[in-house]
Amino acid sequence: MSLRHALLGLLSEGPASGYDLLKLFDESLANVWPATQSQLYGELGRLADAGLIVVLSEGARGRKEYAVTDTGRAELRHWLLEVKPVPVRRYDMLLRVFFFGQISEDDAIAYLGEQRQEAAEEADRLAELNETIAPYADNFAVYGRLALEWGLRSSRMYQEWAEWAINEVKAHDRTANPDSCKPD
Amino acid sequence: MSLRHALLGLLSEGPASGYDLLKLFDESLANVWPATQSQLYGELGRLADAGLIVVLSEGARGRKEYAVTDTGRAELRHWLLEVKPVPVRRYDMLLRVFFFGQISEDDAIAYLGEQRQEAAEEADRLAELNETIAPYADNFAVYGRLALEWGLRSSRMYQEWAEWAINEVKAHDRTANPDSCKPD
DNA sequence: CCCTGCATGTAATCCGTTACATGATTGG
DNA sequence: CCAATCATGTAACGGATTACATGCAGGG
Numbered sequence: 001m002s003l004r005h006a007l008l009g010l011l012s013e014g015p016a017s018g019y020d021l022l023k024l025f026d027e028s029l030a031n032v033w034p035a036t037q038s039q040l041y042g043e044l045g046r047l048a049d050a051g052l053i054v055v056l057s058e059g060a061r062g063r064k065e066y067a068v069t070d071t072g073r074a075e076l077r078h079w080l081l082e083v084k085p086v087p088v089r090r091y092d093m094l095l096r097v098f099f100f101g102q103i104s105e106d107d108a109i110a111y112l113g114e115q116r117q118e119a120a121e122e123a124d125r126l127a128e129l130n131e132t133i134a135p136y137a138d139n140f141a142v143y144g145r146l147a148l149e150w151g152l153r154s155s156r157m158y159q160e161w162a163e164w165a166i167n168e169v170k171a172h173d174r175t176a177n178p179d180s181c182k183p184d
Numbered sequence: 185m186s187l188r189h190a191l192l193g194l195l196s197e198g199p200a201s202g203y204d205l206l207k208l209f210d211e212s213l214a215n216v217w218p219a220t221q222s223q224l225y226g227e228l229g230r231l232a233d234a235g236l237i238v239v240l241s242e243g244a245r246g247r248k249e250y251a252v253t254d255t256g257r258a259e260l261r262h263w264l265l266e267v268k269p270v271p272v273r274r275y276d277m278l279l280r281v282f283f284f285g286q287i288s289e290d291d292a293i294a295y296l297g298e299q300r301q302e303a304a305e306e307a308d309r310l311a312e313l314n315e316t317i318a319p320y321a322d323n324f325a326v327y328g329r330l331a332l333e334w335g336l337r338s339s340r341m342y343q344e345w346a347e348w349a350i351n352e353v354k355a356h357d358r359t360a361n362p363d364s365c366k367p368d
Numbered sequence: 369c370c371c372t373g374c375a376t377g378t379a380a381t382c383c384g385t386t387a388c389a390t391g392a393t394t395g396g
Numbered sequence: 397c398c399a400a401t402c403a404t405g406t407a408a409c410g411g412a413t414t415a416c417a418t419g420c421a422g423g424g
Contacts, residue, residue, distance in 0.1 A: 150281075
């Protein structure tokens, strides 16, 4: 149920409409907790029903501006301080690695090479993003930078692992076929 | 839809029952793609309906032994070679970091310290697991080791990041309150 | 006047988790 | 004979994705 806390967190910096929040999500939280429009509006309704947020004002085109209530702020603090984060446990990419026995070693190496490449591109993308953030902006920028650094380190690690794994597969290949000789 | 491919992958090393597969899941795939018993039996039924697997034999206590069909093997290969892995994009732990503005800097540091600790424990756990795997066992062991190495590098990176982030928050604290002086 | 952007909602479907439910076999 | 293990299934619920559906307001 982290979407609700993400919304409470965003609203805790100031009132916003569903539309505003959707943009905030896409700008800042997309890399750690994506959400779709329909999910977002649904959750806002439920948050309002639960009294964690309220409609501050209604504007043009049915625009509703929401603000966090004290109950909502308390819930956010509770989640931040007392609820243990759930570690990620599903890696489509690694699952395939278990089944490398079903494809040729060349195909396995090609797969790992692609992963290496994607990780490198992700690292570049994040490094660039890092440049565009003003050094001392709002709270989101300051703390978002910590998350961004995580992404950078993560994609670098990913890249290095893929390089290491390619060599492992090649070594395994040589053990299995000691007479064959393939070019790099 | 990776559960289905995980099942096809496991079955591609030899026939097994739902019960067998459940144990295989918990032993080898739990860290990259967990599955519950009820999910597994449901998916086996759907795979059989779709003709990707067949019931080889029925044993005692209603035991059904499944085997992959050629269609199933083709589907597995297709998934391995042509379907791009979906990158993980939801990090409960990092989402909280964005909202550090809502808690005190000491609380933020405590949070990061816990994460550092958990990462260290995970690294130890995986290092130990690495020792228990026979050097040249079956395909799963050989390639599973690649995934395990990923986990090791990942938890080390996580740990180092948390240490770095703690210092960042402290530095930010000192910028905000230049006169205060806290013990480490 | 029309297109773009603002703005909100609903419905269908899938995947995953938790809990419930049941029964057969085997070893001590 | 009893407990542990083998073995399979169903039901309820929640969260996420995709697609559908609608309509207003402002600028060119």
